[in-house]
Amino acid sequence: MAVQQRRNSKTRKAKRRTHYKLAAPTLVKCPSCGEYKLAHKMCECGEYKGQTIVEK
Numbered sequence: 001m002a003v004q005q006r007r008n009s010k011t012r013k014a015k016r017r018t019h020y021k022l023a024a025p026t027l028v029k030c031p032s033c034g035e036y037k038l039a040h041k042m043c044e045c046g047e048y049k050g051q052t053i054v055e056k
Contacts (some may be wrong), residue, residue: 027036033045046054 014024019036028039029035030037030043030045030047031050032042032047035044039044042053046052046056
């Protein structure tokens, strides 16, 4: 089993974790109302893929 021999500094730990960051969600514009929404999700206006799913 591996045992740590020396303590890692805060800087070394931070350098190792530089790739652990949040990514901004991909937003697309709704073709009917023009509002931004998440891809592959129904819009607030009730449309999905050009079809009305929920009447508002």
